[in-house]
Amino acid sequence: MINLLKNLVKARSTADVGELQAAKVLADYFENLPVDVNVDNFDGNRANCNVRVKSTGEKPALLFVAHIDVVPPGDQQWDFEPFAGIEQDGKVLGRGSADMKAGVAATAAAISEILAEGTELKGDIIFTAAAGEETDSCGILRFVNNDFDTLPPLAGIIIPEPTGFDIVTAHRGILWLKITTKGKTAHGSMPHEGINAVVHMATLINALKDFKIDYPAHPQMGDCTMSINQVHGGNATNVIPDNCTINIDIRPVPGQPHQDIIGQLQSVCDKLTAADKDFQAEIHIDRSVGAMESDNNSEFIKDFSKITTGAGPITVVYTTDASHLTDLNIPITIFGPGETSVCHKPNEFVVIEEVQKAKEYYKKIIKHYLT
Numbered sequence: 001m002i003n004l005l006k007n008l009v010k011a012r013s014t015a016d017v018g019e020l021q022a023a024k025v026l027a028d029y030f031e032n033l034p035v036d037v038n039v040d041n042f043d044g045n046r047a048n049c050n051v052r053v054k055s056t057g058e059k060p061a062l063l064f065v066a067h068i069d070v071v072p073p074g075d076q077q078w079d080f081e082p083f084a085g086i087e088q089d090g091k092v093l094g095r096g097s098a099d100m101k102a103g104v105a106a107t108a109a110a111i112s113e114i115l116a117e118g119t120e121l122k123g124d125i126i127f128t129a130a131a132g133e134e135t136d137s138c139g140i141l142r143f144v145n146n147d148f149d150t151l152p153p154l155a156g157i158i159i160p161e162p163t164g165f166d167i168v169t170a171h172r173g174i175l176w177l178k179i180t181t182k183g184k185t186a187h188g189s190m191p192h193e194g195i196n197a198v199v200h201m202a203t204l205i206n207a208l209k210d211f212k213i214d215y216p217a218h219p220q221m222g223d224c225t226m227s228i229n230q231v232h233g234g235n236a237t238n239v240i241p242d243n244c245t246i247n248i249d250i251r252p253v254p255g256q257p258h259q260d261i262i263g264q265l266q267s268v269c270d271k272l273t274a275a276d277k278d279f280q281a282e283i284h285i286d287r288s289v290g291a292m293e294s295d296n297n298s299e300f301i302k303d304f305s306k307i308t309t310g311a312g313p314i315t316v317v318y319t320t321d322a323s324h325l326t327d328l329n330i331p332i333t334i335f336g337p338g339e340t341s342v343c344h345k346p347n348e349f350v351v352i353e354e355v356q357k358a359k360e361y362y363k364k365i366i367k368h369y370l371t
């Protein structure tokens with residue numbers, strides 16, 4: 001299992017390199033086992049690895065959904081080579097070690113040991129390790145499009161992301177918007193002949209600075225958050241700018257309709273246009289991913305807590321591929337080895353003992369629901 005983890009780290013599966021190598025490493029691990037393995041290669045080097053363990057089919061199946069892509073190492077200096085897959089002081093070091101190749105290796109090892117022990121399964125195990133979770137979710141969307149219809153009835157979905165073994169059953173969504181103010185260019189020496197889009201953007205930013213999106217707070221997650229994080233405008237010091245764009249990061253809570261948020265921002269813009277007919281703004285959606293919230297009273301989640309840590313379910317603010325699985329209406333738990341605090345940063349690592357613990361948890365889960 002630890003060798004698998006190290007080889008997955010060595011596969012260097014950032015979005016630009018692609019996940020094909022990592023998918024092959026994972027597929028090879030299952031080579032001599034009685035499972036169906038398929039490396040689903042697309043768009044050059046992008047790839048999902050899909051694994052299915054067939055059973056007698058008497059019980060609903062379990063679906064494990066992971067990702068095999070990683071974020072790039074970044075510009076900051078690391079204390080070690082990010083993709084060397086080094087083992088040191090009881091840890092595996094490297095980009096992706098925690099997020100989330102530890103979860104991938106632990107799931108794979110749990111499946112392999114269950115099969116080696118000759119456990120008779122009454123429900124299938126479906127394990128998909130998807131591409132692109134860190135960027136555009138291309139892998140899970142491909143799985144949703146191609147494989148959703150072929151899925152057997154499911155007892156639950158487990159996402160082995162690094163939660164430090166917290167049982168996460170709800171998270172926020174993502175709504176990334178661009179708002180562009182439109183103006184009219186003119187020579188910098190004759191500003192009265194133009195309409196300055198940058199100045200209009202300043203008015204809009206002021207209006208949005210203290211704007212609160214109107215929606216009831218979620219009992220655990222609180223309010224939907226919004227931040228203006230990028231601004232681009234103008235072409236030269238001596239040209240009145242005819243456009244200026246801001247990028248806004250909004251994190252909606254479960255149940256909150258994205259169209260409603262856009263509608264509220266549109267009314268802010270409409271008010272500014274009513275006050276000054278030269279003020280023109282357009283809203284464009286860059287990314288829209290729903291929030292996720294499982295039913296904590298479902299049998300699956302109540303049992304999950306009992307057979308794992310005993311702790312109650314929690315919510316988190318980040319978003320995972322779980323958002324793309326909500327149409328299945330199946331309870332989802334995000335639960336795995338590694339700390340969220342080391343992810344997407346230099347010197348990422350995972351403690352080997354935690355990976356072993358994860359494997360034992362996944363074996364227990366599989367045995368509980370599928371035997």
Ligand SMILES: [Zn+2]
Nearest residue numbers: 067099100161
């Ligand atoms: Zn992740």
